[in-house]
Amino acid sequence: NAGVTQTPKFRVLKTGQSMTLLCAQDMNHEYMYWYRQDPGMGLRLIHYSVGEGTTAKGEVPDGYNVSRLKKQNFLLGLESAAPSQTSVYFCASSNPLNEQFFGPGTRLTVL
């Protein structure tokens, strides 16, 4: 089992560019999450999904969109990147006890 995987691992964007981060899990989990992590801020929830075809906003959703077309995949999109979106992005999925399994992260820099 690969668990939770994320692609890419690193990315550098210019302001205004767009990109999509891909998260995949092979544990058949219903719930999936996207977080961003900034120094001293902990993990903040961007969007989450309670099942295939559903998405919902978290604490800091502005500037991001998500899609969950397949149960195993959760995509995070940035339509017009801004320097404030420079961060480390983690995807996670959870079992029914809400034990969350995190991917290795994507380090994004927006210039």
Place this chain on the structure above:
Amino acid sequence: QQPVQSPQAVILREGEDAVINCSSSKALYSVHWYRQKHGEAPVFLMILLKGGEQKGHEKISASFNEKKQQSSLYLTASQLSYSGTYFCGTDQGAQKLVFGQGTRLTINP
């Protein structure tokens, strides 16, 4: 609302004990603890589901006082491998976690 962790940072010698606290201003269904090593993803340690419940994981245990909306993580006879940043996450409903800002633990030989 984000739970508050204290202290923000701890430096110990190997073999010493540490306590990390997590408190919330909102009623809690459960408290979750994670550890993150530098440059890696957070890793699940334990969930506390009931008020007053204590759980253990190796020499790491935790308590959850539902009434006071607080949880504490206890690290006994710390090992070098315990170094990292510890996060509490509070489940305030709908299977979403709100994480604290983290406590950085450094263990020196």
